Amino acid sequence: MSAEQQNKRRIFIECTHTYLAGGSGGIRRVARSLSNVHTEASTEEVQLLPLVWAGRRFLSPLKPLNESPHPLMALARFAGLITRSISVAAHWPLLAPLREPVKSALHKLCQWLRGEWRTSQEKTDANQSSEQSPEQGQGGSNLFYRVFGLLMWPLGFLSVKPVHFRRGDIIVLVDSTWNAPAMLETLFDASEHEGIQVGAMLHDLFPLTLPHMCQASTVAGYTGWFQQVIKGVDFFITNSAATTQALEAYLQESGPESARRLPAGNFRLGAEVPQSTGLSEANSLQSLPGFVVLAVGTIEPRKNYQVILEALDLLWDKHNVTLVIVGRPGWANEEVMARLHEHPHNGLRLQHFDNASDATLTECYQRADALVCASWAEGFGLPVVEGMRHGAPVLASDIEAFREVGGDACRYFAPDQPEMLASELERLIRPWQAGTPVRQDKCNLAVNWHESAVQFRQEVLRLADAASSSTAKVSVAARSQQ
Numbered sequence: 001m002s003a004e005q006q007n008k009r010r011i012f013i014e015c016t017h018t019y020l021a022g023g024s025g026g027i028r029r030v031a032r033s034l035s036n037v038h039t040e041a042s043t044e045e046v047q048l049l050p051l052v053w054a055g056r057r058f059l060s061p062l063k064p065l066n067e068s069p070h071p072l073m074a075l076a077r078f079a080g081l082i083t084r085s086i087s088v089a090a091h092w093p094l095l096a097p098l099r100e101p102v103k104s105a106l107h108k109l110c111q112w113l114r115g116e117w118r119t120s121q122e123k124t125d126a127n128q129s130s131e132q133s134p135e136q137g138q139g140g141s142n143l144f145y146r147v148f149g150l151l152m153w154p155l156g157f158l159s160v161k162p163v164h165f166r167r168g169d170i171i172v173l174v175d176s177t178w179n180a181p182a183m184l185e186t187l188f189d190a191s192e193h194e195g196i197q198v199g200a201m202l203h204d205l206f207p208l209t210l211p212h213m214c215q216a217s218t219v220a221g222y223t224g225w226f227q228q229v230i231k232g233v234d235f236f237i238t239n240s241a242a243t244t245q246a247l248e249a250y251l252q253e254s255g256p257e258s259a260r261r262l263p264a265g266n267f268r269l270g271a272e273v274p275q276s277t278g279l280s281e282a283n284s285l286q287s288l289p290g291f292v293v294l295a296v297g298t299i300e301p302r303k304n305y306q307v308i309l310e311a312l313d314l315l316w317d318k319h320n321v322t323l324v325i326v327g328r329p330g331w332a333n334e335e336v337m338a339r340l341h342e343h344p345h346n347g348l349r350l351q352h353f354d355n356a357s358d359a360t361l362t363e364c365y366q367r368a369d370a371l372v373c374a375s376w377a378e379g380f381g382l383p384v385v386e387g388m389r390h391g392a393p394v395l396a397s398d399i400e401a402f403r404e405v406g407g408d409a410c411r412y413f414a415p416d417q418p419e420m421l422a423s424e425l426e427r428l429i430r431p432w433q434a435g436t437p438v439r440q441d442k443c444n445l446a447v448n449w450h451e452s453a454v455q456f457r458q459e460v461l462r463l464a465d466a467a468s469s470s471t472a473k474v475s476v477a478a479r480s481q482q
Contacts (some may be wrong), residue, residue, distance in 0.1 A: 003145065011460050012051035012060075012163070013038060016180065019052045019061055020377035022069040022147070024274075024358050025298070025328075026382055027203055030239070031175040032065040033270055033449040048457060051171060053183040054140060054149030059160040064144040067274070067358055073150055136137045142182040167195030170464050172456075174201045188232035197234045197464050204379030205246050206302065208254075213302040213376065215331040230259040235463035237378040237456070238266040242401040265467040267459045268405075270449030271385035273362045290320035290349070290427050294368035294392065296361065296383040297375070300338065304374040304397065305475045309339060310418035311372075311425065312350075319429050322349045326356045326364055335434030355429060365390035369438055370428050373397065376415055381405050389446035391465045395424050407441045423451060 022028070026310035035050035042048045050061050152160060166170075171187055187198050207222035214222075217346040221464045230251075238244045244266045251260050285292075293312065297303045305325070312323045329337055343350050353360055365371070371394045378401040387394045388409055395417035396402040406412075411427075413420040424435075432438045447455075 008044075008048045009461075010166075010169045011046060011048050011457060012058075012169065014051045014053075014171060014173045014177065015061075015065060016052040016145075016183070017174045017176045019050070019065055020070045020073060022068045022073075024361070026358075026380075027176055029088070029274065029382065030201075030203070032244045033272070033274055034453050035061070036274070037453045040450050043457075046461065048453065049163075052160070053145055053180055053186075054152055055146030055182075055338060058150055058163040058165075059149075059152060060163050061160050063159050065130075068363040072151055075301060085135070099398060121387070125296065128393045142180070143184070165190050165196050167192050169196040170199065170460060171196060172199045172201055172460055173233075178221045181225075184228055184232065191232065191234070196231060197467060199237055199463060200229050200234045201416055201459060202236055202243055202245060202247055202379070204237045204377075205250055206377060206379075208250055208301075209246060210377055210464060230255060231263075233262065235262055236264040237459060237463060238264065238296055239269050239406055240266055240401050242404055243379045246307060253419055261470060263463045263470065265400060265459045265463050267455035268452055268454035269380050269382060269385065271382075271389035271446035272448050273358050273365065285324070285363050288322050288324075288367065288396050289350070290322050291369045291432055292322045292324060293425065294324050294326070294364050294365055294387070296326045296371070296373045296386075297362070297373070298330040299325075299327050299333045301332050302376050303327070303330075303416055304376050305336045305414060306339075307374050307418045307421060308341075308372055309336070310421045311421040314418065314422040315348065315425060315429070316345060319426070319433075321425075321429065323352065324351045324353070324364055324368070326353045326361055328354050361386075362390075368392040369432060370395060370425060371403065371423065372425075374398065374403075374415055374421070375414075378402065384410065385446045388443040391442060393428055393438055393440060395421065405445070407445055409445055 007315065013031065013035050015035045018028040018031040018035075019090070032286055034048075037050035038050060050065070051060060052059050053346045153160055172182075177184060186477055187196070190196050191198050207219045211219045236244075236247060238247060244264050247264055251262075293308075295305065295308050299305055308323070309466050312321065325340070336405050338353055340346060340350065346352075355363070356364070365386060369392070370388075370389070371383060371392045373383050373387075373394065373396045375382055375397055377399060381396070382395055384394055384402060384405050388406070394406060394410040398412040399415070402410065402412070413424050428438045
């Protein structure tokens, strides 16, 4: 490596979950999009690189991430099937004598892969401790990462390269990392001993601030993750000023004193839907009759699909309107899903794509005459900027994040008033019926992912420098008191 490369500062975009699992949900879209423009957003002084965890070490993908799962995920599913089969077979009477030896061997193998090399005394101390370590109960996830790393060693030299941290490196936890406590501990140890800095990206804080709108398992997992993260990160970066303000308010009220001093900032997310290699499942969209209203997002309570359906029920008898929903079923969705399935317009003027590819989503944006985002709360709201970038008029619930993201380019309605939403839609439907185009030009608030990554790079550097300055001041103050 040349001296110039050695001196170049590096920002790593952690994207493990997205690299392995694929998918096109909000967090995965952010991780994938930032990772895929890392080269263009780099400069002569600062290099951006994607980063994935491989159980004992880190790797950097050499190829763009896409929405398809990594091929090794199929192997993981096969291994899970084999394990379950062995567990079932072990209960057969003829195999009873082998039951305990097999279970013991599997247990020891799992311990070895997880790196549980503790001595008897260490185990005794751990059992007597009242505090459970973050990795306990989640060893299965790190087992998978270790197996992934072992398999990538001989197979992945064409698609990944090993990463060796050096002083001054910055790692930003952009992806979902709640099930990777061993990775976090490795990074925090490197921060202490190798001079790297670690930042966490927060997409929202709803499991902490609005737990009633989240699944109980999500609240528990996120809370444990957050408690681990605030003890080890150097700064926070978020997707909006609204999320940053929510973080600062939460830390002031509930966070430890050390976390309240951590620098925090934000950058704007991109509006481009990633290019998809798959085919659209919505070939009939362009031929849909009438005024097309689009809603995008997981079907769960926070997305507030009830008010959208109630508003459309007020319009269907008066206007030729079609509602297209793009979103996977989430949690506590039984009432909405039943309403969709039993609706008289289902399959006709009510279309639901529950596993849409990016290609399908793009086609939906291109066909939509209006986009409705009715959420009770959001950290950013990717559909808002994606809709604006595709020229669809956006009607958004009047919440802080949407006001920040959409500015004067959106129309707003109270999220608990379907009549207000129906009225705002009619203000678009009437001119459309008269032959006046309602779609609009691309909005300058809808930046592309390259511009977003540049903002990300600049803000990360600012926050990392602020963290270094804060640490230096604390060290000087400590020495002066000695």
